Amino acid sequence: MNRLSTSWGEVSLARFPADPRDPLRAWDAADEYLLRHLGETEPRPSGTVAVVGDRWGALATSLAAFHPVQISDSFLGREATRANLLRNGLDAGAVRLLSARDTPPERIDVLLVRVPKSLALLEDQLHRLAPALHEGTVVVGTGMVSEIHTSTLRLFERIIGPTRTSLAVRKARLILATPDPAIGAGPSPWPLRYALPDGIGVMSGRTVTNHAGIFCADRLDIGTRFFLKHLPGTRGPVRVVDLGCGNGVVGTAAALANPAAAVSFVDESFSAVASAEATHRENSGGEAEFLVADGVSRLPGGSADLVLCNPPFHSHRATTDSTARRMFGGAHRVLAPGGELWVVGNRHLGYHLRLRRLFGDCEVVASDPKFVVLKAVRK
Structure with a gap:
């Protein structure tokens, strides 16, 4: 178990199921970069905050005060979020847990995307979420430099709107997209x-x-x-x-x-x-x-x-x-x-x-x- 410091306090985090022999942390530099960016940006997150692809609940647990919606395809990731909320004495209902197959919220004001390993999964998620975005929605993606490719940015551009990237920090990078409702990307090609x-x-x-x-x-x-x-x-x-x-x-x-x-x-x-x-x-x-x-x-x-x-x-x-x-x-x-x-x-x-x-x-x-x-x- 390790502790992650954020603008909203310090949280103890572990993967699920917790294994003291496992040397891998429940977050990485990409998660830290996103949380630091949100903490330094005004205004702070408000409205409906959706966290997509949160691998071990580090993002949702850190942002529990904003009552985010976590959308995940991983049962273990969902259970890690539950366990990390409990570990930090946070209300289990502070995070609304949805699967990648559930109907997403009708309106999203802040969309935070942890870039998945699968480009297809990212494509499907963006297609499913795009109808809930509006011109004022803040969209921020994050991943390690090795996870973000030209094809990744093209997906954000094609489905969400104009997209740019941040400077790399500790081999992590942010994706900043501005929703364009006129795009009308249409339904997902999956399954x-x-x-x-x-x-x-x-x-x-x-x-x-x-x-x-x-x-x-x-x-x-x-x-x-x-x-x-x-x-x-x-x-x-x-x-x-x-x-x-x-x-x-x-x-x-x-x-x-x-x-x-x-x-x-x-x-x-x-x-x-x-x-x-x-x-x-x-x-x-x-x-x-x-x-x-x-x-x-x-x-x-x-x-x-x-x-x-x-x-x-x-x-x-x-x-x-x-x-x-x-x-x-x-x-x-x-x-x-x-x-x-x-x-x-x-x-x-x-x-x-x-x-x-x-x-x-x-x-x-x-x-x-x-x-x-x-x-x-x-x-």
Whole structure:
């Protein structure tokens, strides 16, 4: 846990779930730059303040006195905001929490945008929010210099209005845009739908739906393609969990291969779960549930027969295996004795070492020069 000083006082902040072993802070220089800019600008924020893409609640918690609306696609980011408000003795209702799929406020007077890693997600968010802006709306974006590109500024220009950038401070930069209601950028082009290629098993040629911000939203990534070729077969009324489901293509494949299976699609991204639900609905009529959650935290222990997982190895721009560690631990808890965890990952990540420590052993099911599929059995 660390403390962040702002013009409105000092706040204690942590990521979610808080882990004393995690050296990563809940904010960075881009968040500090934005807060400092707001504190030095007159007039201070007023009216409806919308905070978009606040990664761990640092912005919303610091601005709690202004009762902001936080719009986030991340369940973990939302829970971090709740925890940080509580940590600082602030009213839980001081921040209105909306997901990226919720209807945004009808009018926004101050729009603060933490530039996401995904340009598609930024495009979708700006399209959804533009109708709520007016000529007097203050629009400020922030990000590290490495996150802000010419394409980023073009999106603000095309959807919001005239845009300029600040000088870089500690490798962070601000984006300052002036709303132009005459632009009329129109509706978001997202979600996208596309047909999958042949040669990937039961999902060959089928259509998937992808909301903005989903990993490889406009095509099938090569890791998932490899996984689909090597999925385990199941029979009868088993419980399958697609952990970190993304657009749901893996869980839908499991449902099609065994119509008697009950599949749980789980992800911490609201847009991912919405994508998985649309993909499953179009391709399979089997039993399914869709959970936005911190891994399998909402599933009972010992309730699953099979967990399928393609874990991310990034947390925003930081490379870390902390998410995979927590996914594997959650899978171990939720699997019934004899239940199996199947994982696909880049060979160099060494997931087999962690799985052996956790499960006692693991087996290489398939491999190629880039990826490996591993199986671990709950003893």
